[in-house]
Amino acid sequence: MxxxxxxxxxxxxxxxxxxxxxxxxxxxxxxxxxxxxxxxxxxxxxxxxxxxxxxxxxxxxxxxxxxxxxxxxxxxxxDHKDDLLKAFKVFDLNGDGFISCEELQSMLSKMGLWDKQNGKDCRDMIDVYDKNSDGVLDFEEFKNMMSAPAPADQTS
CATH class of the missing domain: 1.10.238.10 (EF-hand)
Structure with a gap:
């Protein structure tokens, strides 16, 4: 990964x-x-x-x-798919098989990665990987997101 x-x-x-x-x-x-x-x-x-x-x-x-x-x-x-499935289940807080914006934001907050003042909307993050445009991430879309390279750090 x-x-x-x-x-x-x-x-x-x-x-x-x-x-x-x-x-x-x-x-x-x-x-x-x-x-x-x-x-x-x-x-x-x-x-x-x-x-x-x-x-x-x-x-x-x-x-x-x-x-x-x-x-x-x-x-x-x-073993990568098993690990990704475990991670997916961690993010899928209600167990419905999809990661919503609210679930993504909740987990990113718990991880200390959600900065409320930065003005970013988690919908923007989901939209990048939401191939069927249903507003949530299924497992395949989550797998694609987790396999993507990290964005380059922005330096001022």
Missing amino acids: SAVISTDDLHRIFRNLDTDNNGLVTVQELQHFLHRVGIQTTLEDLKKLVGRASLDYIDFVFFYEAMTESRIAEQVDG
Whole structure:
């Protein structure tokens, strides 16, 4: 799977996870975030995976990149569709088989990726991948969205 989270988004997620503003995200904070977005893992497994008690921003980016690379390896092994289906179910909050604008916005908010002041409408994001123009994303459309390359970071 191609990376779908920009550097700006990763930095925003890190800042949201760093609840005490000390420049570090603990394994516990990371686990809490993963659980909020529907990824269940034990603290012990996460500690083994991370290899330390906390991550600074650079370590956090390396952790994300390692997870992204492992997803690419899983795609080669044929597990990619199962992972995408699990992710789809996390976003499909009401279980109707579609991701609505409200569901997408809710999950992006939980992940710290929804900035209410930026003026963007999640409908615009859905419209890019909504091939049948029904206003929601089905699994195939979601799969296309998640497989798309991340937009280039905009620098001022």
